[in-house]
Amino acid sequence: VVRSINPRTNENFGPEFLDTTKEEVDSIILRSKTAFSTWSSASADQRASVLHAVAAAIDSASAELVEIADLETGLGSPRLPGEVARTTFQIRQFSEALRAGKFVSPTIDDAVEGAPPSGHPQLVRTFQALGVVVVFGANNFPFAFSVLGGDTASALAAGCTVIAKAHPSHPQTSTKVFEIASKEFAAHGYQDVLTLIHGLEAGTQVLKSPDVSAGAFTGSRNGGRALFDIAVSRKNPIPFYGELGSVNPVVALQSGLGDTTAFANAYLDSLLLGNGQFCTNPSLLFVPSESDVSGVIQEQISLRSSTPFLSPGTKNLHDLNRDRLTQVLGATPAMGKLGSEIGLFTAPAVITISAEQAMEHSDAYQIECFGPTGIVVTYKDMSQLLLLLAKLDGALTGSIFSTADDVDALSVIKTLQLKVGRISWNAWPTGVAVSVGQHHGGPYPASTSSIHTSVGLHAIERFLRPVAFQGFPSELLERVQ
């Protein structure tokens, strides 16, 4: 059983949501499997039209959805209306890609006369949707990474059906989005293309089912790893695309700092956006010790207030991790202000340590502290900096602040390239463009499948299995694709 909690008051409200029972889950899997036959064999154009209609229905309900989500998440405006727009933009982008034949069109590899290895029959490389996919919705994106978020949109676009597990921190939002979408699917003659379950046990039951072909997840490292372990330990292992959060490095060279007060405030803006609850949060900032910027950051944070945490669990975990961090590092955080005495608030903080301290605790200082807490590392020279960067865990994204003619920039970039999935130039990491050139994923522990992205058009590739047709007559080929 789960009930919504208003983060601004830490009070329950609204109906109780029961965990989906074992029998209900069995029935949902069966229905999703049946729906897969129809949905996966619909043409790309047909799927595109339905997805367009679903996006339009969500847009029409935006105001209502934002109101529910705001009560459940405290994320407010402009964030929530923006997130609904992002969600439908994502769906439309996949839908337009389908119409343009991108990603799903076959490659025709004409026959070559002669003996092998150069000679070969005609091969037509087509794509087959994987099957039923289970999507575990995220805590911090009630729309864009939840029931109808990027994982779901890309899987549906590929021709998979989706069983979405609602995140317990926003059951009403999840249910409402699901209802709007399923009504629209049904209106177009597609039942059970999207189904919804509640409860972790229901989620693991689906993930273990032999009728389920892939999993996708956005959330914590521990949660994601536990689900990944289930997916790969099955009798028939299945792909599990987990985006497990990240400790993202931002490197400021002296040449890239500019006005240190402006820099400090831009850093705090990014760090504290959405109460720091972003997987792209600039968790680790490396600044030159010769600059006054770390001192300025410590001054500036005192002017900042926190916004609410998404859920009591998120707040508790953050507070625990921050305590561990400060204890292990033996550092005193510079504190901001508590946003409110009631509700799920914790004052923001920045923990400043030297490169030597970071070196001494090279694992401990990379604990993800999901929320309004940043670590600033002051380095004396490039050799210290590069040594620290080389010891970083995999991350989703990294940034470098520098001038283009700074001779040190290249070695920083080359080190970051081995560690992260996206590198930004003189820009903060929060804000992930939904675009074909995007890559949102990184070496483990950032994600469980670093060669795939969960944002942008390439996300669809995770759910498409190539099938080569060898020597088929063209009239038959047309009928099987």
Next chain:
Amino acid sequence: VVRSINPRTNENFGPEFLDTTKEEVDSIILRSKTAFSTWSSASADQRASVLHAVAAAIDSASAELVEIADLETGLGSPRLPGEVARTTFQIRQFSEALRAGKFVSPTIDDAVEGAPPSGHPQLVRTFQALGVVVVFGANNFPFAFSVLGGDTASALAAGCTVIAKAHPSHPQTSTKVFEIASKEFAAHGYQDVLTLIHGLEAGTQVLKSPDVSAGAFTGSRNGGRALFDIAVSRKNPIPFYGELGSVNPVVALQSGLGDTTAFANAYLDSLLLGNGQFCTNPSLLFVPSESDVSGVIQEQISLRSSTPFLSPGTKNLHDLNRDRLTQVLGATPAMGKLGSEIGLFTAPAVITISAEQAMEHSDAYQIECFGPTGIVVTYKDMSQLLLLLAKLDGALTGSIFSTADDVDALSVIKTLQLKVGRISWNAWPTGVAVSVGQHHGGPYPASTSSIHTSVGLHAIERFLRPVAFQGFPSELLERVQ
């Protein structure tokens, strides 16, 4: 310790190969990691030139290599010279793809003015080689899926370095190929781009190393699964691309049989090619019971003789599985002739069962019996056939024999599409074209990563991790790719 065995005599010959020690493995990993820095940052053109030179060196040594491999594998001519040619063809194909900028060229996603979600900064999606890759060579392809086979070629083309584990059934061939290739790499200034280890323990040590970023494997289901389990259970899981063999369905509709004697012999040619030791072997043949084809196959196999097994282990496992199969199915195999009284020979066999028997033992009859043994299932009607096909495990490849106007063909194809990675039209499954349209992989247990191929140009995608560069000045972008 391992020594070569001549399959034609079952006698040892040549030097002893010691297992690579723990300390040697540590040193090899370190050297491979060091080599990765240089090799991965070489330009695609540079890598292409070196790979071209390696292919030429292997071609020059073809006669000598074939002689060694023939003694170790008994595969003879034309198979072995053909396999050397296939191996160098593969390397050249990747090398030419690199020169043409395929797979490794960045996608430039121009900035779009305006607010998100439509507005975004410039994103350049580049590719980063994964790192050090361990390749477990196959038993049945001493060249094309071994030390310098498709997995190695695709990983090297991507910019990874490779630690190859020699298969114990052909240590001399593996060592010779390795020596020729490393000499050529060294001549071009690249040390340790390819390294060689012997022994299973050494292989698992490499797979467990935090400095190793991916594994690739061609071999048995049990062996592959054990290695997959190691790769995904690491503290930092890594991708493991295992091609685990396959029980491949071939469906003959009445319309596709033609002359049944010709059909039976074409089937036996494919089944017994290389003593049946192909992952694309037509293991399961479905024929209509109304036809006399199953009887003709039983007659024709009596005229066929076996060729040698690759190793005592392969023969023993085959014989054991065939005994299990005949026992469980309660069927008497139709036998061919023993190729020789000495050496590693077993007479070929075809086990014919009815659709009802197959239904009753739907797991048992799908045991892979790697070698010169086929199962022929006679079906009465389409509903029997489709029911059996729907219960098949994942496979690498399937075939259908039919006329284009046969109304039953489509439902067979649509069922096969869900089960296999390649479907051939009126053609036997053995012989896998090395081409851009190829897909050699299938749902588990055929492979551990069904969306990736181990043959053809797309194999390189397994070793490339996208990295998006956001908002970078062009002069800097040129220097980091």
